[in-house]
Amino acid sequence: MGLSLRSWIANEGGKHCILITWLSVSAWIFWRTFILYCSGAEYHYLHKMLGLGLCISRASATVLNLNCSLVLLPMCRSILTVLRGTRQVSSKKARRLLDKSKTFHVTCGVAICVFSVVHVGAHLVNVVSFSVRYSDEFPALNVAHYRGQSVPGITGVLLVLVLFLMFTASSHSVRVGNYEIFWYTHNLFILFYVVLLMHVVGGALKYQTNVDAHPPGCIPANQTRAHSDTWPNQEVDGELVAESREMSLVCKEDAHFQPHFPQTWLWVLGPLCLYCGERLYRYIRCNASVTIVSVVRHPCDVIEVRMLKNSFKARPGQTLTVPGGLTCPTENKETFGIHVRVVGDWTDVLCPDWKLCCAACPRLYVDGPFGSPSEEVFNYEVSVCVAGGIGVTPFACIMHALLDEWRRYKLQRLYFVWVCRELNSFYWFAELLCGLHRKLWEQNRPDYLNIRLYLTTAQELQNLTDEKYRPLHSRLLIGRPKLKLLFEEIGRSNQHKKVGVFCCAPKGVSRELHKLCNSFSASGTVFEYNKESFS
Numbered sequence: 001m002g003l004s005l006r007s008w009i010a011n012e013g014g015k016h017c018i019l020i021t022w023l024s025v026s027a028w029i030f031w032r033t034f035i036l037y038c039s040g041a042e043y044h045y046l047h048k049m050l051g052l053g054l055c056i057s058r059a060s061a062t063v064l065n066l067n068c069s070l071v072l073l074p075m076c077r078s079i080l081t082v083l084r085g086t087r088q089v090s091s092k093k094a095r096r097l098l099d100k101s102k103t104f105h106v107t108c109g110v111a112i113c114v115f116s117v118v119h120v121g122a123h124l125v126n127v128v129s130f131s132v133r134y135s136d137e138f139p140a141l142n143v144a145h146y147r148g149q150s151v152p153g154i155t156g157v158l159l160v161l162v163l164f165l166m167f168t169a170s171s172h173s174v175r176v177g178n179y180e181i182f183w184y185t186h187n188l189f190i191l192f193y194v195v196l197l198m199h200v201v202g203g204a205l206k207y208q209t210n211v212d213a214h215p216p217g218c219i220p221a222n223q224t225r226a227h228s229d230t231w232p233n234q235e236v237d238g239e240l241v242a243e244s245r246e247m248s249l250v251c252k253e254d255a256h257f258q259p260h261f262p263q264t265w266l267w268v269l270g271p272l273c274l275y276c277g278e279r280l281y282r283y284i285r286c287n288a289s290v291t292i293v294s295v296v297r298h299p300c301d302v303i304e305v306r307m308l309k310n311s312f313k314a315r316p317g318q319t320l321t322v323p324g325g326l327t328c329p330t331e332n333k334e335t336f337g338i339h340v341r342v343v344g345d346w347t348d349v350l351c352p353d354w355k356l357c358c359a360a361c362p363r364l365y366v367d368g369p370f371g372s373p374s375e376e377v378f379n380y381e382v383s384v385c386v387a388g389g390i391g392v393t394p395f396a397c398i399m400h401a402l403l404d405e406w407r408r409y410k411l412q413r414l415y416f417v418w419v420c421r422e423l424n425s426f427y428w429f430a431e432l433l434c435g436l437h438r439k440l441w442e443q444n445r446p447d448y449l450n451i452r453l454y455l456t457t458a459q460e461l462q463n464l465t466d467e468k469y470r471p472l473h474s475r476l477l478i479g480r481p482k483l484k485l486l487f488e489e490i491g492r493s494n495q496h497k498k499v500g501v502f503c504c505a506p507k508g509v510s511r512e513l514h515k516l517c518n519s520f521s522a523s524g525t526v527f528e529y530n531k532e533s534f535s
């Protein structure tokens with residue numbers, strides 16, 4: 001299957017428009033600042049002292065300002081969640097763009113790291129220039145107190161250190177391997193901003209305030225007549241002296257210099273206050289008491305924690321943050337449940353003997369709910385949900401909502417593909433699947449739900465033994481799913497329709513699905529790719 005332009009635009013168009021806009025704005029402000037500092041009259045003397053280092057350090061600083069303000073906005077998750085649920089963001093395209101907020105955050109974060117390297121490199125050159133090109137003529141321009149002095153920049157060094165820690169701890173392997181390290185290191189962002197705001201009040205780089213009275217390169221008044229014969233030989237200001245003579249530019253006063261108002265404050269304070277306000281709101285909401293109603297152990301090291309929280313209301317598909325990662329509430333009633341795969345000592349802390357342990361349970365903090373791509377499952381006529389292992393949780397809460405009432409949604413057909421390594425994993429939600437299947441048959445919509453379960457490590461023919469899971473028996477297949485064939489089949493039954501594809505599965509599966517969604521479909525079906533990301 002080759003790439004289809006129509007599918008590519010449906011899946012990648014909006015994202016790439018934003019990316020191109022962001023790149024263009026970054027390139028434009030870089031270039032504009034670069035030119036200003038290289039040829040602006042008010043920076044003439046500073047440029048003479050620092051050269052290209054000045055232009056590059058200032059241009060990269062502007063891009064850093066832009067990105068340090070943008071990086072926080074996509075992480076205002078509560079605001080995005082509200083936006084997603086309101087009529088203001090009524091188009092599906094816009095909502096799908098909101099789902100790319102984490103990608104945009106990472107892009108801005110990487111840009112901050114790249115431009116910090118450029119900025120630091122340029123300033124290292126500036127530090128040397130400040131020292132070796134100490135100006136006796138314009139002492140106010142100097143940062144060094146005498147020729148040869150090296151200029152320290154404590155805040156700059158601290159910023160580099162914090163950014164380095166954040167960058168290394170943000171790598172995919174750390175996020176997947178030990179989320180806590182990522183999380184705690186990432187919270188250094190607040191230190192980063194405090195130091196950044198201090199960093200820019202240093203006022204090391206100064207502009208000339210009186211270019212009218214003292215045009216750059218003008219001839220000091222006391223030199224015009226007395227030294228008129230020596231002008232051609234003057235080396236100070238080379239061309240400009242000659243030019244000034246021709247144009248009869250004589251300084252009316254001495255050059256005055258002044259540091260800029262720290263522009264970074266204007267760029268950063270708004271988003272920083274917005275994000276801090278949102279974090280404060282989340283902190284208060286998070287502290288509202290959560291009562292653990294039950295803790296149930298499921299096969300394959302999965303626990304289900306059922307909870308109760310005052311005025312907690314989640315839309316089906318939304319996510320929550322709990323210690324150990326993110327998960328999805330599986331019910332939309334008074335109680336809500338989360339399924340967590342045990343990877344450390346989480347469960348031992350929660351419930352050492354795996355019994356109902358509500359009396360002795362520790363306090364649990366729940367942050368959320370937050371908007372997520374799975375909320376869109378209901379907004380297509382046809383949706384395909386592909387889950388791998390524990391990645392089934394967002395879709396389980398979709399099933400719960402359908403079990404409550406499936407008629408109120410636009411959704412008319414749901415393909416549900418679940419791939420697991422162990423047979424026992426299917427027991428996590430086997431009851432729910434059978435319940436929904438039964439209900440749809442009773443209500444004369446057997447075609448509504450199409451279930452396919454794939455067991456990838458079966459040594460011999462296996463099946464769910466319990467009789468009550470009979471509806472799933474014929475739906476259990478051995479081996480990995482043939483996603484290409486599945487897409488062709490779905491395409492044939494849904495010609496010229498827009499089908500929503502939702503994935504919460506290991507990288508290999510999501511990559512293949514993404515590729516298939518961008519591929520040409522002979523049936524004219526457009527598959528819109530939506531990915532649930534938990535790292």
Ligand SMILES: NC(=O)C1=CN([C@@H]2O[C@H](COP(=O)(O)OP(=O)(O)OC[C@H]3O[C@@H](n4cnc5c(N)ncnc54)[C@H](OP(=O)(O)O)[C@@H]3O)[C@@H](O)[C@H]2O)C=CC1
Nearest residue numbers: 326327388389390391393419420421456480505506508509
């Ligand atoms: N909701 C939540 O709370 C959380 C969700 N997650 C999400 O759940 C996902 C699954 O996690 P986990 O349970 O550890 O998954 P597993 O590693 O157990 O994999 C699940 C299944 O996917 C199959 N699979 C892997 N690669 C491919 C492929 N290229 N094509 C077809 N099948 C493939 C595996 O088959 P095989 O045996 O052949 O490899 C396996 O049967 C994570 O990637 C993450 O996105 C993660 C953490 C929390």
Ligand code: HEM
Nearest residue numbers: 071072075105106109110112113166167170186189192535
């Ligand atoms: C190196 C590039 C970066 C990467 C790869 C990265 C990655 C991430 C990821 C994946 C998240 C989401 C965490 C989750 O949902 O669980 C996140 C959140 C966040 N990041 Fe970054 N980040 C980077 C740089 C930065 C920078 C430079 C800052 C600010 C100085 C920053 C500030 C934040 C904030 C405030 C959050 C939100 C936490 C929350 O509210 O839940 N990040 N980052």
